[in-house]
């Protein structure tokens with residue numbers, strides 16, 4: 267009997283948190299391979315973090331990054347500005363070309379941690395309604411929300427990973443404070459047992475906290491976005507004596523979420539809110555109505571490194587069975603992906619500078 271699957275149509279999804287490593291660490295990823303992984307994974311807009319080898323803390327470094335991206339991207343891409351507390355004059359120069367300002371308050375890749383004493387000065391210098399994104403772990407979340415609230419700033423707390431962090435945000439939201447937050451696929455889908463088995467391949471910041479996974483799922487109503495924190499590192503680095511922090515995600519976020527839908531842990535409506543409507547609204551991202559993704563909700567497959575487009579070539583989810591596969595992707599009206607194959611050219615994508 268002839269039968270064919272009914273395809274589910276989703277808008278081209280938005281990932282507001284990726285590290286594509288370009289320029290500076292293109293042995294891990296670059297704008298071409300990273301955006302190929304995005305398209306193959308159903309994401310047609312990504313926003314790239316500023317913790318490059320040369321951090322994006324000046325208009326000059328930002329403009330250079332934008333020029334490089336124009337040559338290589340295959341989907342929509344935007345950027346964030348960064349600060350180490352010593353570039354207050356540059357912040358509003360970068361502002362017209364970015365979707366927000368990213369600050370690191372805890373140690374992670376690049377070590378671009380800022381002194382908490384400088385937070386107020388940076389908040390003050392960011393005279394913009396575009397969000398300030400924070401990497402703030404455990405008790406740092408509470409302090410930084412307090413300061414932002416007092417100064418009337420729009421905050422987005424990245425990669426909520428612990429019960430304490432989410433409870434803090436829940437309290438702030440219940441009191442009516444304008445704060446949003448994101449959770450990564452690894453904090454939604456890697457258990458502490460997975461982390462023990464994967465070793466360095468599941469080392470990331472913030473780390474997976476024992477028992478937090480259920481708390482995150484049970485309080486999904488408080489979570490605004492799924493942000494991948496796609497952070498590719500080479501296998502050699504992961505196997506070294508000093509492994510780097512971070513895991514790749516762009517190829518696998520959507521299949522993981524679709525699998526959760528098939529298990530009844532998430533609705534499709536909520537998936538669209540987390541990966542499209544909310545990121546679009548919070549970060550004021552323009553999208554194109556002829557950009558969409560066709561998904562076979564029923565298709566079962568096993569994640570295999572051969573199917574990945576990320577340059578780092580590995581995934582913490584290798585060997586996992588998924589239910590729900592990206593079949594085709596249309597980008598600005600053109601078919602760019604079908605059945606595992608990409609039809610893209612370097613630079614076919616659009617750099618969105620966030621200019622109004």
Ligand code: DOR
Nearest residue numbers: 374375470471497511512
């Ligand atoms: O695990 C992480 N890796 N967490 C971060 O905050 C940064 C990222 C990276 O850039 O590798």
Ligand code: ZN
Nearest residue numbers: 283285315495
């Ligand atoms: Zn990150």
